[in-house]
Amino acid sequence: MSAELLQRLERLSQAALASGDLLPVQAQEVLVQQQGLPFYVRWVSTLAAKDAANVSIPGGPRDPNFNPFLPPDPNLTLEDVSSTHNIVLNKFAVCDLHLVLADKVFSEQLSPLRDIDLRALAQFLGTYGGLGFYNGGGPAGASQRHKHTQWVPQAAGNGSLGMYLDALPADAAPGSDHRHVALPFAHCFVRLHDQNDVAALADSLLDAHRRACEVLGLRVGSDGLLPAHNVLAGQGWMLVVPRSAELVDGISINALSYAGCIYVRTPEQIDVVRTTGPLEVLARAGYA
Incomplete structure (x- = not known):
C-alpha cells in the first residue's frame, strides 16, 4: 500500500459526502480524567442517524437477513485493494476515513480471527499507523454478524493505546x-513483534490474539464461536477485553471506548459518563 491509496479513499469520501451516501461527522466532546488516564x-451525530436508520430495517441491524456487507454499497467501497476483503467507508463514521474491512465471503463475527482478517488490518496498521479494532459480538458493540475489523487514522480524539503504555514495559519481549494496574476490568495487553512487513505483522497480531484469549479464558x-470481546491494536501492542454487556445506562460501549473514546x-x-466515571462505565461492560 502507498500514499496513493489514502488519496483514493479521500476522493471516494468526498464524492460520497457530496452524494449523501456518507454522512458528515459532527461531534461534541469533553475530556474526563480518571486514575491519570484521559x-x-x-x-x-452519525450515531444518532444510525439509530434512526435502523428503525426502518426489518428486525434491526442484527437481523440475520440484513447484511450491508454482502454486497457493500459500491459508493462507499474502494475497488481492487484486496482479494479477500472489501474496504468500505463506514457510512456512520465516528471520524474521517473510518474504514470497515469486511470479509468478501460471509463468516460469523465471533468465529476466531484468521490470518486473512488480520492481514487486511495489518496492511493499514503497518503502512499508515492509526488504530485497528474489532467488536466481537453484540455484547461487544458489533451491530453486524458478518466478520469485519475496522481502522481509524491516528488523529486527536480518535483513540489510542498510548494512554496505557506508561504503565507497561516498553522493552517487553514480543508475545509477553x-x-x-489502573484498569478495574479483565483485560490483557500483548506486545507485538516490531516489524513493518505486512505478513509478519499479521502473524504477530494473530499470535497476540490467541495468547490474550488463552490468558483470559476465551475459548x-x-x-465454533468465541465469547464476546473487544480487540484494539496499535503501534506495538494489542489489548483484548472480554465483554459482558453492550449497554451501560443506555450507552453503547465498543472497542474504541477502551481506547479512551466513549x-x-x-x-x-x-454527563452520565462524567458523573459515573469512565472507568466504572467500562468495568460494568466487562468483567471484574
Missing part, C-alpha cells in the same frame, strides 16, 4: 502479556 466522551465453544448517542449522556 478519556474523550464524544457525542457524534501484561495487565494495567471456542461447541458452536461515544454517546445524546449530549446528555456525556
